[in-house]
Amino acid sequence: MNVVVVGAGALGGYFGARLQEIGANVTFLVRERRAVELDEHGLKIYSKHGDYSIEQPNVATDPKSIPHADLVLVGVKGYHLEGVLQPLKVLVANGAYVLPILNGIEHIEVLQRHLGRKAVLGGLSFIIATLNNKGHVVHTSDFHDLIFGPLHPVQRGICKKLESFVGEANFSVSNSESILTELWKKYMFINAFSGITTATNLSIGEVRAYPETFQLAKEVLQEMKYLANANGANLSDDDVKEAEKKLHALHAEATSSMHQDRRKGLRLELDHLHGGAIRLAERAGIDLSYTKAVYGMIKPFEKA
Ligand SMILES: NC(=O)C1=CN([C@@H]2O[C@H](COP(=O)(O)OP(=O)(O)OC[C@H]3O[C@@H](n4cnc5c(N)ncnc54)[C@H](OP(=O)(O)O)[C@@H]3O)[C@@H](O)[C@H]2O)C=CC1
Ligand SMILES: CC(C)(CO)C(=O)C(=O)O
Numbered sequence: 001m002n003v004v005v006v007g008a009g010a011l012g013g014y015f016g017a018r019l020q021e022i023g024a025n026v027t028f029l030v031r032e033r034r035a036v037e038l039d040e041h042g043l044k045i046y047s048k049h050g051d052y053s054i055e056q057p058n059v060a061t062d063p064k065s066i067p068h069a070d071l072v073l074v075g076v077k078g079y080h081l082e083g084v085l086q087p088l089k090v091l092v093a094n095g096a097y098v099l100p101i102l103n104g105i106e107h108i109e110v111l112q113r114h115l116g117r118k119a120v121l122g123g124l125s126f127i128i129a130t131l132n133n134k135g136h137v138v139h140t141s142d143f144h145d146l147i148f149g150p151l152h153p154v155q156r157g158i159c160k161k162l163e164s165f166v167g168e169a170n171f172s173v174s175n176s177e178s179i180l181t182e183l184w185k186k187y188m189f190i191n192a193f194s195g196i197t198t199a200t201n202l203s204i205g206e207v208r209a210y211p212e213t214f215q216l217a218k219e220v221l222q223e224m225k226y227l228a229n230a231n232g233a234n235l236s237d238d239d240v241k242e243a244e245k246k247l248h249a250l251h252a253e254a255t256s257s258m259h260q261d262r263r264k265g266l267r268l269e270l271d272h273l274h275g276g277a278i279r280l281a282e283r284a285g286i287d288l289s290y291t292k293a294v295y296g297m298i299k300p301f302e303k304a
Pocket of ligand 2: 128256
């Protein structure tokens with residue numbers, strides 16, 4: 001299988017390397033700085049599920065130099081989406097399907113508008129990973145799940161092909177027929193988890209120690225359920241309970257990628273995640289008071 005990874009950071013680097021581990025022909029389409037880093041240090045994964053190294057990853061900086069890809073894995077931050085639309089157009093024109101795995105929901109519509117509805121699959125991931133100072137991936141969670149599925153009937157073939165190809169991969173995989181609902185479940189969860197940890201600058205264990213503070217995360221879950229259902233998803237109270245259980249099950253030091261970025265002084269995906277929810281709520285005539293409060297608390301730390 002020919003795979004291109006656009007956004008070879010923590011997420012793209014992890015799944016790209018794991019796909020190469022099982023024999024995929026993986027090309028990392030990167031910008032100049034990352035190309036130099038990958039050339040100098042290679043790509044390495046450190047993970048409790050097993051390390052893996054690629055000494056000389058196959059790197060491209062021009063999408064036109066890539067002959068044909070079956071699948072393009074998109075793992076950029078929400079605020080970098082605009083910058084990858086042009087390269088994605090080139091890859092789609094050459095026959096590729098696009099599998100975005102970033103957090104959030106607004107990017108799906110943006111990608112569909114620019115690339116066509118038939119080209120864009122639904123996808124998301126559960127993993128906690130970050131890059132170290134050599135640009136190597138450090139994976140710290142027990143989970144490393146990739147969930148994908150068709151958003152258009154013509155995509156069933158590529159989803160089946162991907163499902164059977166990744167059967168042997170060193171990560172969990174699921175090909176879901178209700179990927180839109182899965183996307184909204186993750187969006188609900190991430191807005192609560194990243195919202196409360198980033199706003200308070202605390203890990204989830206520290207948040208859980210204060211029921212009044214944890215309550216804010218629960219309120220965000222409720223608001224996101226309403227928003228999801230106003231946007232054609234079908235989330236139930238059980239889904240909210242499930243998300244709450246997940247917040248309780250995370251180990252005490254666990255925190256969100258947005259909070260890790262706040263700790264490192266990096267730019268935050270606030271506008272893409274909570275900002276996106278607020279925009280969709282305005283369109284649907286829904287009030288997201290708690291989400292807006294969390295958004296307001298994080299705003300001063302948004303730009304690096
Ligand atoms: N990290 C995690 O644990 C998880 C992250 N996510 C989500 O995944 C997404 C990605 O997060 P993460 O992997 O942590 O982010 P990273 O910052 O580690 O990686 C993003 C990568 O995108 C690259 N990039 C940006 N613009 C371009 C471009 N125009 N062309 C090529 N590459 C580009 C960046 O490269 P450059 O070095 O050039 O800037 C960077 O390597 C986010 O939406 C996040 O919320 C979801 C689950 C878990
Ligand atoms: C919740 C988590 C860790 C799950 O993958 C995540 O997506 C993030 O923090 O960005």
